[in-house]
Amino acid sequence: MASITRMSGFDAGFLYMETPSMHMHTLKIAVLDPSTDNTFDNLIERMTERLRLLPPMRRRVVQVPFRLNHPVLVTQRSIDPERHFFRHDIGGDGTMRELEKLIGEICSTPLDRSVPLWELHLCEGLPDGKVAIVGKIHHALADGLAANAMLANVMDVASTDLRPGGARGETHDGVDDPSHSLLVRHALRDGARQILDFPKLITTTVRRILAVVRYRRAMEGSVPTPVKDAPRTSFNGPLTRRRSFATVTIPLAELKRARAAHATEIDGLTLNDVVLGVTSGALRRWLAAQGEFPLRSLLAGVPVGLDANDIEPRLMGNNVSNLFTTLATDVDDPVERLRTISITTRHAKAINQRLGTSLMDWSQFAPPAPFAAAVRAYSRVRGARFHPAAFNVIVSNVPGPRERVKIAGSQLSDVFSVGPLTEGIGLNVTVWSYMDHMNFSLLACPDLLPDVEVLAAYVPAALAELLGEPEPGAAAEPVAEDQQDTPEPGNHPGNQESA
Template identity: 35%
Template sequence: MERLTGLDASFLYLETGTQHLHVCALLILDPTAGGAHYTFETFKAELGRRLPLIPQMRRRIHEVPFNLDHPIWVEDPDFDLDHHIRRIETPRPLARQELADLVGDIASVPMDRGRPLWQMNVVEDLEDGQVAVICKYHHAAVDGITGTNMMMHLCDLEPGLSKPEPAEQWRPEPQPNDLQLAAEAVMNLPNRLGLVGMVPKTLGMVAGFAQRRRNNQAGMALPLTAPRTPFNGAISPERAVAFTQTDLGAIKEIKTAFDVKVNDVVLTIVAGVLRAYLEKHDELPDKSLIASVPVSVHDTSRHTTGINKVSSLFSHLGTDIADPVQRLRQVAEANRDAKKEHALVGADFLMDWSKYAPPNTFQLAARVYSSLKLAEHHPVVHNLVVSNVPGPPMPLYFLGHQVEAMHPFGPVFHGAGLTVTVLSNNGDLDFGFIACKELVPDLQSLADAVPGVVNELLSAARDLG
């Protein structure tokens, strides 16, 4: 048994009927690329053989009585692999847009908390003969780094099936005693007074930000200063999904030519796509959009437990700048300033706050915020989330079959109904767009615009030479 940290548990507390806090990934596999002969039965059997390597895939949530403390992870005594991996049969081969619609439908359904918080849906019949695996994990169970590490246990560097050594028959650990859990939670209540100590620390930090701005010192974009766009409102349960792929070599060529970071290029591409989209809809604000950019702190956090070890910085995207090169330079400069100020916040600030989060209060606040659609009645915190996750630089074979693409999709939130996640994968950069379907009904147009924006930057980079 292991207790969830406050940050891990917050993804449970903040979930509502419209705000789903799971993440998805679309894997495109090529069953003809020198790997194992594909059948669904051998695919599922290989997954079952690897479960001993990933014990967290058999864990489920167990809540403390009356939500007196954060939940704990326990082994599911009724674990059933057939519930977690399923074959989706289609009447005919799926086209790209139909596959995106299917991923959106799967992302629109909340997860069953009574079981381990993961699913795989296998679609064998794509138009090009490839196989798709739609993976779904709750954010309480994975973040970018832990999700990638989990995936690596299911992958090999060589084609064919790799069978682990036979393990002893799995026997779930005894289930917890609720009376004992409740007693421990009551004993732990005084520790929640640590929240009081976070208040002056936070106020001091805010005062420091204000003072630096008065002194004309650059820093992070400030939350609650973002302009409102069509996708900044209360979200509905339905999700739309789109995806595309571009050459990572082109991204690195742009990076080198302009002496910036890969993440600067990624944010500039997203900015260019959003600028074109908002111009098309006659909704482009005069002010720059602000992105919330997750930052992994696994290597710098003092916390030794927990799955999600992440902070966030706010970055100007330069959507108010028409020239792509000027926009890239502005984004790079803004990111350098944002990182300096983010370092002053500290790697553990978010985790420290969430450590003391009272479960019932957080859940009630989330429900009230959602039901009253309060996101539409206060200034916009940030416009969207943009996440850049480092992936494998070499070919991978997922359960024996070569991975052609790996498109990630994060959650969307009230007030920020669009999330863009990119993952580097074997020389490519795989984009995943996910949005509230009601707020962004034409999401595919964002993905379709990526190649043009990349080519524009690449052409400018080559002109320098």
């Protein structure tokens, strides 16, 4: 059974969550410098040569009859390039904005579940002969850390910094799909083993919850509660299938300078806190431009890897939790806003550590058929319109390569990444670093947030605010003639929670 593995309940949950309007794939976008190697045929050849270093890209999801247990992943003997590799031309002088629009279109369609859950799109026609490769992989197969490790396995690097422990290859050649009788037998066997773990899970969960209760009572300040503390905004509602994408690049040194400028007055300030502060500042500007400014702060859901310190890189699956923190969008002073974010996030991390893997452990017992049916029904009736979202925006930060690298023989000019949207939450901000800069990539549902590129353009101004410097002219807030008197965030005369 080395080539057939049972999906964990947590991994399979990303399959159950998928609906026609909620696509659970992630994107990795690599922009390559001009090279004679930047051809469609070369991309197919180089990637298929390295498939053994990319385990998820060889595995297809096979459902168990009657949904008796979570699906299995079956290693394919080979892949059909026509089902995974696609080619696009954006005109020869295509701008970054045109590439972003194409990426939004690529993201708007779900992956084909009859083959391994990934696609690679070669986007030609960028200025100066550059090309972009858009990788699309299902979240059920890999989280951000696993995707980062896979990216390292297709890079040609000058040092071993990106691959602690070395690349792990597969030796098996794949198998045919298992018979229905085999799938049923193993589903029942694995289910019986899971039941034996149930009493221990209850005891562990109770102990973790009590630890959280004790911490909350002793801590100074508060941590927001999902749903209860999340205000309503225009981009929190039922998703449609459409997606839009935008990016903005910030020098890493500038973000570090912002941290250094406030480190003495804010104990324990981290670079992640600064990223949240910049995101908050950009959102404040966007909300004010819309005439929409909730009295309560927006909440962020922040994915946190649980194995970030492991020596051996993980190439498959998900080992991630979520913490919930404030973006302090109701605080006018940028330094006080950053302080509030930092203190709240520190408490949220401590609570998250005490909860551990509770969500992942309980998801193992989620019944596949009822779970998936409930999610589809909720999406079909547009259930997100009836209640506040659990939180308002997803914000994640994943460290990328720290040195210049090559992919398929071509120099990597830049790299971007973004995760999926979830029902009720129409905005995802994913920050991925490369060498000396950090790329803020924004994915939105345009039927909820129609101008994601405008929101992205506010990021440099939000950083300048933290640094106490004049806002960059390029990031000046676009104001229509009939909006000349729009007040600053926090000073809106009709400041109230949005409906």
